Amino acid sequence: MNLIELIKQPWPWYVAGPLIGLMVPLLLIFGNKTFGISSSLRHICASCVPAKIPFFQYNWRKEIWNLFFVFGVFIGGIITLLYLKDGGAVVVNPKLVAELSQYGITDYSGLIPNDLFSWASLSTPRGIIMMLFGGFLVGFGTRYAGGCTSGHAIMGLSMLQFPSLVATICFMVGGFIMANLILPFILSM
Amino acid sequence: MKETLKNTNTDFEMRSLDAICISEEEIKTPSWHNLKYLLFGILFGIILIKAEVVSWFRIQEMFRLQSFHMFGVIGSAVAVGALSVFLIKKFNIKSIYGEEIKFPVKSMNKGQIIGGLLFGFGWAMTGACPGPLYAQLGYGATVTLVTIFMAIVGTWVYGLLREKLPH
Numbered sequence: 001m002n003l004i005e006l007i008k009q010p011w012p013w014y015v016a017g018p019l020i021g022l023m024v025p026l027l028l029i030f031g032n033k034t035f036g037i038s039s040s041l042r043h044i045c046a047s048c049v050p051a052k053i054p055f056f057q058y059n060w061r062k063e064i065w066n067l068f069f070v071f072g073v074f075i076g077g078i079i080t081l082l083y084l085k086d087g088g089a090v091v092v093n094p095k096l097v098a099e100l101s102q103y104g105i106t107d108y109s110g111l112i113p114n115d116l117f118s119w120a121s122l123s124t125p126r127g128i129i130m131m132l133f134g135g136f137l138v139g140f141g142t143r144y145a146g147g148c149t150s151g152h153a154i155m156g157l158s159m160l161q162f163p164s165l166v167a168t169i170c171f172m173v174g175g176f177i178m179a180n181l182i183l184p185f186i187l188s189m
Numbered sequence: 190m191k192e193t194l195k196n197t198n199t200d201f202e203m204r205s206l207d208a209i210c211i212s213e214e215e216i217k218t219p220s221w222h223n224l225k226y227l228l229f230g231i232l233f234g235i236i237l238i239k240a241e242v243v244s245w246f247r248i249q250e251m252f253r254l255q256s257f258h259m260f261g262v263i264g265s266a267v268a269v270g271a272l273s274v275f276l277i278k279k280f281n282i283k284s285i286y287g288e289e290i291k292f293p294v295k296s297m298n299k300g301q302i303i304g305g306l307l308f309g310f311g312w313a314m315t316g317a318c319p320g321p322l323y324a325q326l327g328y329g330a331t332v333t334l335v336t337i338f339m340a341i342v343g344t345w346v347y348g349l350l351r352e353k354l355p356h
Contacts, residue, residue, distance in 0.1 A: 021269025072230015077327020139343025144304025174309015
């Protein structure tokens, strides 16, 4: 099996995790930057619609590296789609497959379920809630918490910061509540 | 001169509000140097997708404790990150520009709890945190544009209400 074929396979956690962790020293050493992504959303607000809100009154150009980084993540997605796709569907726990099939979610070919997230499902109640409300909570929650999975869970925990531990635990608790207790109602809509 | 300095400091304080990844560069670097961040971003995007951590299905598995995958990824990433930070501090490693590497210290507030829970809800719904959203879009899920737009709206509304929210 050649290298490209190997790269095309889904990567196991013990390969991907350390590589993600290496982003921390890479950004620190090559530019004295602390790893974090959700701030990019704030810089977009500050650059496009500051609307005289004090929270967006700062020189966002000083944080432009962050926008370069997230644009890179987008390009990385395109490169993977074009050159590194393996074509197989994601393999998940059979229990999850059984549960999701109750809600008509059976297509595992994409990163996000086509049965749930598509332009067409924007006209369904569950599509609206999942995409519009879910997206809103991602933006609102990360900023309120002061960081996301990269800023708090990875960078913050790497720096052994207590607030980041609290934030990470809350991310997980929120996710558990949503996935197990609330999502069944939304998906049944 | 004094005025300029004051302005810069206020600007830095404003930028550091509710943000963990903020940094004040003392050394002025040419703007094309930003291209390295583009490259790092590309690498990060490829890793996120190939590790399936941007998969909505994998996130559902994680929150149902049905797979070790996500916990393994996050856990080993933190282990490598923490070891790197430890080594950088211990050997006082400088950045390539010769700068001292600084680590911002964040103070505890209610935001990490309330905001954290709200983001957790959003993460389980969209199957994505902010980084993965950009990766999903690049990977051809065009409808993610809607989710990203709403995440920007969410950030904006937070900025609008910030003074009224408990911190």
